[in-house]
Amino acid sequence: MEPLIQVRILAPEPVFQMPELPEVETIRRGLEPHLIGLTLQSLTVTDQKVLDLSARDGRLAGLEGQRIETVTRRGKYLVIALERHYLIIHLGMTGQLTLRDPRLPDAKSFERTVTGLEWCEQHAPDRHTHVHILLGDGRQLLFRDIRKFGRVYVLERVSNELLAFFETHHLGLEPFTPDYHLESFLAGFKNRTLRLKSLLLNQAFVAGVGNIYADEALFEAGLHPARKAPSLRRVEKERLFLAIQTVLERGIEFGGTSFRDFVNSEGEKGTNQEKLYVYGREGEPCLKCGTPIVKTVISQRGTHFCPSCQPRRR
DNA sequence: CGTTGATCCTGGGCGC
DNA sequence: TGCGCCCAGGATCAAC
Numbered sequence: 256m257e258p259l260i261q262v263r264i265l266a267p268e269p270v271f272q273m274p275e276l277p278e279v280e281t282i283r284r285g286l287e288p289h290l291i292g293l294t295l296q297s298l299t300v301t302d303q304k305v306l307d308l309s310a311r312d313g314r315l316a317g318l319e320g321q322r323i324e325t326v327t328r329r330g331k332y333l334v335i336a337l338e339r340h341y342l343i344i345h346l347g348m349t350g351q352l353t354l355r356d357p358r359l360p361d362a363k364s365f366e367r368t369v370t371g372l373e374w375c376e377q378h379a380p381d382r383h384t385h386v387h388i389l390l391g392d393g394r395q396l397l398f399r400d401i402r403k404f405g406r407v408y409v410l411e412r413v414s415n416e417l418l419a420f421f422e423t424h425h426l427g428l429e430p431f432t433p434d435y436h437l438e439s440f441l442a443g444f445k446n447r448t449l450r451l452k453s454l455l456l457n458q459a460f461v462a463g464v465g466n467i468y469a470d471e472a473l474f475e476a477g478l479h480p481a482r483k484a485p486s487l488r489r490v491e492k493e494r495l496f497l498a499i500q501t502v503l504e505r506g507i508e509f510g511g512t513s514f515r516d517f518v519n520s521e522g523e524k525g526t527n528q529e530k531l532y533v534y535g536r537e538g539e540p541c542l543k544c545g546t547p548i549v550k551t552v553i554s555q556r557g558t559h560f561c562p563s564c565q566p567r568r569r
Numbered sequence: 570c571g572t573t574g575a576t577c578c579t580g581g582g583c584g585c
Numbered sequence: 586t587g588c589g590c591c592c593a594g595g596a597t598c599a600a601c
Contacts, residue, residue, distance in 0.1 A: 273594075304577095331595085348594050349579085383579090402578045404595060424596085449572065458596080466594070555574070556594070 274346035276430065276463025277506025279331050282352055286333075286396075287326040289354055294322050294391035295337060300407075302385040305400060307408045315409065318342075330426045330462030339412050343420065347404025353377060355395045425459040430503050435461075440496045444484055451487075451495075452480035452553040461499055467534045470559045471502040474533045479567045480558045481551070505530055533559040 274282075298318055300306045308315070321337035328334065333352070335342040344352065354377070355361070361379040378397075380387060386398035386407050398407060410416050427443065428435050443460045454460055455469035464472065473480050475498035478491060487495070509530050532542050537550035537559060546563040 275595095345595085347578095347596085400578095401580070402594085404578070406596095446571070453572080456595085554572095 273348055273465050273467055274331060274350060275465035275468050275506070276328075276331060276503050277468070279328055279333055279346065279463070280507050282346075283326055283328045283333055286352070286354070289394075290323045290326055290335065290390070290396070292322065294320055295342075296320070296389040296391055297387075298342075299387040299389075300385065301387070302403070304403055305385045305398070305405060305407055307406050318409070329421055329429060330458055331465070332421070332424075332426075334417070336412065341408075341410040341412050341417055341420075343408040343410060344398065345406045345408075347400060347402065347406065349402045350398065350400040350405030353397050353399070355379070355397055356393070357395065358393065426462040427457075427459040428461045430461060430463060430500055435500070437493065437496055441489075441492055444487070444492065447484040450481050450483055450553055451478055452556070452558050454484050455499075456554060456556065463503065464499060466556050467531065468499075468502050468506060470534045471532060472498045474561060474565060475502050477564055479565045480553055480560050482567060533561060535559070 295318055298315060300315075318337065318340055321339060323335060323337060325336040326333070327336070331345060333344040333346075335344070344350075346352065356377065359377065361377055380395075380397055381399070383401045384397050384399040385403070388396040388398075390396060398405070408420070410420055428439055440461075443454075447454055447460075451473060452469055455464050455472060456466065458464075470480065472495065476491070476494040478487070478495060533548050536548045538547050540546065541548055541561040541564060544561065544563050546561055548559055549562050550557060550559050552558060
């Protein structure tokens with residue numbers, strides 16, 4: 256018998272990696288060298304729900320034949336700049352973006368459900384593949400999303416439509432840019448009375464932080480997720496400011512592994528899940544102090560923390 | 570204006 | 586073996 260894909264399919268734990276900033280950045284870095292300079296031959300949408308044309312007609316038709324100039328990212332949004340349009344992609348929760356070369360063999364089939372970045376080998380479109388983009392070199396860029404929380408937006412590349420788009424979608428500070436400095440961060444606490452977990456999930460505060468990295472950042476900063484934003488002393492805000500960058504950076508560092516494999520069809524997953532301190536570790540010992548990690552619900556979101564390293568009061 | 574909670578969507582896991 | 590039920594979760598929007 257040939258070695259089978261099943262070996263990898265039988266991973267001990269299903270690995271969910273919600274596409275947050277590090278995952279989207281990983282995807283961006285993987286796609287960029289493949290896409291730049293290619294033309295977009297066609298874009299086909301098989302489920303209109305995932306496409307947002309911002310109420311203007313005729314945009315899709317004009318896309319064909321345009322060259323891809325840049326592949327960038329803002330928060331969790333991936334931005335593909337064509338000559339006259341922007342293609343903006345948000346992966347939602349289970350969105351996948353994969354390159355496929357029809358001349359090469361596909362992974363056999365979906366022998367089990369695929370979400371997020373869990374399974375990255377080249378695959379044929381299936382009933383969850385909602386957008387097909389045909390590229391100039393014969394390859395396809397496929398957007399697949401089981402739960403359909405993801406969106407593909409098409410914008411005209413004129414004036415400040417991109418800035419307006421991100422304003423409309425309430426995107427705040429962008430980590431790893433000069434905009435991300437302490438003063439702006441502290442300003443984000445103004446008139447905020449909610450709990451830290453909710454604050455971090457708000458994209459208008461810091462763009463790109465999702466459920467996993469919110470929990471990780473709070474652990475890194477030693478702050479209890481249920482604490483109210485105004486209760487923080489300045490030093491605690493400073494710790495959080497740094498912690499967010501730290502955990503996102505770590506995520507990119509270890510998530511990057513998965514994408515090389517994705518492009519090369521090696522089919523391995525990222526390893527950042529092994530670097531998580533609290534997310535998904537309910538009942539397991541804290542890696543710093545041994546106390547069992549606690550899971551609660553805050554803002555209708557699963558929230559993990561170490562009750563010892565993240566005391567409610569100091 | 571800030572905050573909260575319902576909503577969308579589907580597969581997986583669980584109980585019986 | 587299978588059915589019904591409930592859950593996860595990003596962003597949006599209505600209601601306070």
